[in-house]
Amino acid sequence: MNLFIYNTLSRTKEEFVPLHGNKVGLYVCGPTVYGDGHLGHARPAITFDILFRYLTHVGYKVRYVRNITDVGHLENDADSGEDKIAKKARLDELEPMEVVQYFTNRYHKAMESLNVLPPSIEPHASAHIMEQIDFVQKILDAGFAYESEGSVYFDVEKYNQKHNYGKLSGRNIDEMLETTRDLEGQTEKRRSVDFALWKKASPEHIMRWKAPWSDGFPGWHLECSAMGTKYLGEEFDIHGGGMDLMFPHHECEIAQNKAGLGKDSVKYWMHNNMVTINGQKMGKSLGNFITLEQFFTGNHPLLTKAFSPMTVRFFILQAHYRSTVDFSSAALEASEKGMARLMEGYARLQKLAPSATSTVETAGLRDKCEEAMCDDLNTPIVISCLFDALRAINLVHDGKETISADDLKELQSVFAVFIEEILGLKPESEASSGNEAYKRAIDLLLNLRLEAKRNKDWATSDKIRNELTALGFEIKDTKDGFEWKI
């Protein structure tokens, strides 16, 4: 089965053919570590985690590079020109690198709880200033940039005469020149569409490095060009990121690489869609975001309760990565219930007893799941197929259908591969916290209740159940016993 992925460059699904045998280079734009990760950050992380997992699953050797942006992004407010990291640091009276480390650690922790595999390489922009300076020099040497008062700008118009600036986002430079507003007080840039490759640092700017043009810092888009090609080569397979990065970030990256290296570095561009809240993008600038930690603790006015990392992951995987997914507590709760049912079925599958023959049809499941993944990572279809199989599992469990040993083994294998290996869903850890003695005490109580039930002593039996329920326990009566959880 051949993997097809949607390439933003062609706006079609294309068959994935690696540039170098069975080795795949994958670069994804990582977080800017000046704040806590929110649900929007989980989307690309999970999307490309799925891609990473699936490419690995089908046998590719993948080098996955996801950067940490810790320099060079400018804020567009009264402090324009001031580095985000530097600004936050000054407010908190912390060293910039202290802020970077703090939020990087928290990002890693959140990713781990979401069961997002760490990338092969996680380069920091601040550790690749030399490479970025070299890259600027290459673009200057090629004649596609100019120096102005210590800063270096990319000459978009000149580039566009030879190449096509705007081919990723479908933008037309002439229209942009007409429609972009005039630069206020900006005299360094020749044209509004030009973008910075190197910026001279103002005196109060903390993060700065020496370069041939000035003490300053690299432009916004340069780090990905420098680090992507450093670790994956001048031409590599896949570049991913959020749709909001398509323009200008990725467009500029394409131009930089073409100008500096003479090559179209990336074969497939992939973009995940946004998470919305009440139909609007969840984002920092709108102030409507919910951090991952808030999801995990339930500490946010819009959340009716806490949601586990696996629920968040499942919720995101229930939508296709190129669709927007609208957040709501109700939708999260629906996902939570659905996933719990699926995972219970998965556990149940391990204990199913085989029969001589199968009366359920499970043969095509693996192929259907593979087919869905090969169709541009259609995880919602994979999940729906698993739910279909879940029905068969439950029917066998109830004794209404039977399954042969071979079919059972196959089904167990498919579930293990798709649920754990590819979708990366972990069975939730046993919520029943506490030690063995505590568990036995509850068991003891419920055994007493069982005895009361056998004696038709409903008063005692209901009393035990009601009081445990009031304490927060969930009691389930089963055929010849009970189950409980807190």
Next chain:
RNA sequence: GGUUCGUUGGCCGAGUGGCUAGGCACCGGUCUGCAAAACCGUAUACGGCGGUUCGAAUCCGCCACGAACCUCCA
């Protein structure tokens, strides 16, 4: 204004030129001392108007509405 993309049943969310997506909720049923849980099952849909077609929710056109990007943003 430009670019890109959406509009699916009560909610979330797939997909397809003719054949049940799936989940949650609802309703019906099984089970149960009762209940809960669990399990099984049924129903409801493709923004509007035209066109192409034997047939369109699926393709094309127009319109309406919405979103993202055009400024840091996953």
